[in-house]
Amino acid sequence: MPKLSKRIENFTDSVIRRMTRIANSHGAINLSQGFPDFDPPSELKNALEKVASGSIHQYAVTWGAKNFREALAKEQSKFMGIPIDPQTQIVVTCGSTEAMMAAMMTVCNPQDKVVVFSPFYENYAADAILSGAEPIYVHLRPPEFKFDVNELEEAFKQGPKALILCNPSNPTGKVFTLEELQTIAYFAKKYDTFVITDEVYEHIVYDPYQHIYFASLPGMFERTISCSSLSKTYSITGWRLGYLIAPSHIIDGARKVHDFLTVGAAAPLQEAAVVALNFGDDYYEELKRSYIDKRDFFIKGLDKLGLKYTVPQGAYYVMVDISEFACESDLEFCEWMAKEVGVAAVPGSSFFKDNVNHLIRFHFAKKKETLEEALKRLEKLKDKARERWQW
Structure with a gap:
């Protein structure tokens, strides 16, 4: 059989989207792939409903x-x-x-x-x-x-x-x-x-x-x-x-x-x-306020958990340092965390050219109750990680 293209040998499937599949298989809260768990503005949904019943198809x-x-x-x-x-x-x-x-x-x-x-x-x-x-x-x-x-x-x-x-x-x-x-x-x-x-x-x-x-x-x-x-x-x-x-x-x-x-x-x-x-401008102002609230709520929770992170200046992601857990593979850590802790993140190595294995990425584009539950589940992270890696 002829060989496949050489270009596909130089990269993998998306690690981000892979983590969503892993999250789904374990019933984990998906803080990996960056999409909200709340609805878009009602005006958009109403417009879509109207268009769907019309003739633009x-x-x-x-x-x-x-x-x-x-x-x-x-x-x-x-x-x-x-x-x-x-x-x-x-x-x-x-x-x-x-x-x-x-x-x-x-x-x-x-x-x-x-x-x-x-x-x-x-x-x-x-x-x-x-x-x-x-x-x-x-x-x-x-x-x-x-x-x-x-x-x-x-x-x-x-x-x-x-x-x-x-x-x-x-x-x-x-x-x-x-x-x-x-x-x-x-x-x-x-x-x-x-x-x-x-x-x-x-x-x-x-x-x-x-x-x-x-x-x-x-x-x-x-x-x-x-x-x-x-x-x-x-x-x-x-x-x-x-x-x-x-x-x-x-x-x-x-x-x-x-x-x-x-x-x-x-x-x-x-x-x-x-x-x-x-x-109008009021929509974008409210969007900004909403994400400020989500960011501040989530990183305050990370503070209580004693996790180290970098405060984001924009977007809705936060990079968390997992060096203390003494796990050599961030991918293994994220797969383990989705299964054993019930929260999914993205291994930071998927974002770096260099061999970086001590960072993971969470996103906080979620309802407050979702973030609350994720932080609650993460309360057992350190104890479970200590059992797993004896750090």
């Missing part, structure tokens, strides 16, 4: 329904502070996952290099490999996950085609400062590099930190492909509505890639989601 325009693109352009023009043309500067995709893949395939040739900050969301390395590109990793160093300017320039000196920027960052919750973004922008211009941004957590940022859209920096819109989705902002991860925003000549290429990847995002969901794109 066939293909939309491949790169996105006209009214969806217009509503999205209006919303993002306001938040990004730059004018966006809904006809020439947007591609609607099947989630930000496809948006990132389409962006990579639009700008990268085989053997091109791509800068990736480590730790990183696991899809980025796979995206590079599937595009035939080679990742160059630059460290984000704890506890504030800052990069070393010299290390970053050394990466740029290798002639990368693009840099991937996740801001706010998954898994660390880091929000890049204006100075850091300006440094990246300086090198991107100096070494003539594209910047592909993943800004899906753009509205989940905690005071005093502020999210700055990379494309809004002087001279950067021309070389930036901004990727995001509606999943996290409106609690509709299952709707799979993402998008690319970029200059028209880049979008022309991305439309071709997108057309043959998925043809198009679901037409009824685009129609229903227009309601959310027209929400």
Whole structure:
């Protein structure tokens, strides 16, 4: 029999999604894969019900329904502070996952290099490999996950085609400062590099930190492909509505890639989601307050449990240090914890290029009662771990 593609030998299935399956098999509370256990706004559900009983059930325009693109352009023009043309500067995709893949395939040739900050969301390395590109990793160093300017320039000196920027960052919750973004922008211009941004957590940022859209920096819109989705902002991860925003000549290429990847995002969901794109500022203010409450409640619980962690500046993840448990494999630890403690997390090693096995990632996009129960179950973590590893 012929052999399979060599590219699939260089990465595994998603460890995050694998942990969801493990959580389900053991009845564990799933604090691994980042999706809420609460409903989206009622206006969205009502709109979907109305659309479902209507006649919008066939293909939309491949790169996105006209009214969806217009509503999205209006919303993002306001938040990004730059004018966006809904006809020439947007591609609607099947989630930000496809948006990132389409962006990579639009700008990268085989053997091109791509800068990736480590730790990183696991899809980025796979995206590079599937595009035939080679990742160059630059460290984000704890506890504030800052990069070393010299290390970053050394990466740029290798002639990368693009840099991937996740801001706010998954898994660390880091929000890049204006100075850091300006440094990246300086090198991107100096070494003539594209910047592909993943800004899906753009509205989940905690005071005093502020999210700055990379494309809004002087001279950067021309070389930036901004990727995001509606999943996290409106609690509709299952709707799979993402998008690319970029200059028209880049979008022309991305439309071709997108057309043959998925043809198009679901037409009824685009129609229903227009309601959310027209929400006022009060919605985003309440979203922020809600996640501040969840974050503070959860990390206060971690404090009571005596667990060490890094306070997230944005997004809805928290990295917890499990060094004290003396387990050499974070994957083994997470699988054991899901089974024996009843709480699922993601092993941190799935986010790092280096051999890092002392961190795990929880997410707190859950109802308060879910977080309460998870913290209650975690009360027995140290005793059970002591029995298991004799630390």
